[in-house]
Amino acid sequence: MTDRIFNFSAGPAVLPVPVLEEARENLLSLGNTGIGVCEHSHRGKAFLAVYEECEAVCREVGGISSDYKVLFLQGGASFQFGMIPMNFLSSDAHADYLLTGAWSEKAQEEAVRFGKTHTACSSKDRNYCYIPATVQCSSGAAYVHYTSNNTIFGTQWHRFPEVPANSAVICDASSDIFCRPVDVAKYGLIYAGAQKNLGPSGVTLVIIRNDLIERGRTDLPTMLQYRTHSKNDSMYNTPPTFGIYLMGLVFKWIKSNGGLVGMEQRNRTKADRLYAYLDQSRLFKPTADRDSRSLMNVTFVTGNDELDSQFVKVATAAGLDGLKGHRSVGGMRASIYNAFPIEGVDALIAVMQEFEAKHT
Ligand SMILES: Cc1ncc(COP(=O)(O)O)c(C=O)c1O
Secondary structure, eight states: OOOOOOOOSSSSSSOOOHHHHHHHHHHHHHHTTTSGGGGSSSTSSSHHHHHHHHHHHHHHHHOOOTTEEEESSSSSSHHHHHHHHHOOTTTTTEEEEESHHHHHHHHHHHHTSSSSSEEEEEOOTTTOOOSSSSSOOSSSSOOOEEEEEETTTTTTTTSSSOOOTOOOOEEEETTTSSSOOGGGGGGGGGEETTTTTTOOTTTTEEEEEEEHHHHHHSSSSSGGGGGHHHHHHTTTSSOOHHHHHHHHHHHHHHTTHHHHHHHHHHHHHHHHHHHHHHHSSSEEEEEGGGGGBSSSSSEOSSSSSHHHHHHHHHHHHHHEOOOOOOOEEEEEEEOOOTOHHHHHHHHHHHHHHHHHHHHH
């Protein structure tokens, strides 16, 4: 087998090795069924057991009560950008959007197709390098939408935004879901494309409060209504079976590694180590404001584009892949999701130290 290298990709991203090993076995035959996991009918007993276990462990790990439905949908997080306003917004209503990056902008752009929006806060003035200190929500919003972690800009909400009581809070948690404990009861809906912290691309986790499902419009095409997926346990049509299977393995991996408390410890150790190095470096500088720094995506620059691209090349040659920053920020981005190993952070710091010694 080819040796695995350190994969800092922002998504699809690194998955836990034990998960991949187990999946490898089950690709040929799921347990002793003689049929591979991707080849089983979604209506058959073997896959239904996979599905039920995935949902049960997701609920256990996330502390998700029966007030919520757990759905496994398709179309990525981007599909939710439209599906949410389609269901919960109308031309005579408005929703609040907290703008902390390109993904929240995109979510808002979809909402204006269906109703009005109010920008409750924005950090666009400084290229989204911080999480706003205050939020000014409107009154009577159909829902409040925010992005808990800004993958591109390396910022993350470390508090629950101040919203009016009884708001239906909707969160795009694509790049930090289950990276730390979460109080699901505060939310109306949480969604996340799987391909960063949960599994492969092609499946989107949606955790939605039961009353919100019923509040959704009834005149939409069947597949666009949450109630369709809820009533049919995500199996109105063929669900992304492999994605659900793998996500189930990742949930079990999270559980056996201390649950969300364990994930937070693991993630803090990695992020603290990397930021501590960056803070004392004479060459590399973090781009996000200190109180807004992400545990998941660490963005940094040298301040010199030529040096940045040289560093990315040197790092790639040293077996550290995916460090090039998003074009809107430039520089570098180290995505260190749940499954990313601490050894990869140490390897990155070692390469940075060497590069710094040569270039300062
Ligand atoms: C925070 C966030 N939201 C949404 C998306 C879009 O996800 P998808 O490609 O699953 O539509 C991404 C992708 O990187 C993201 O990081």
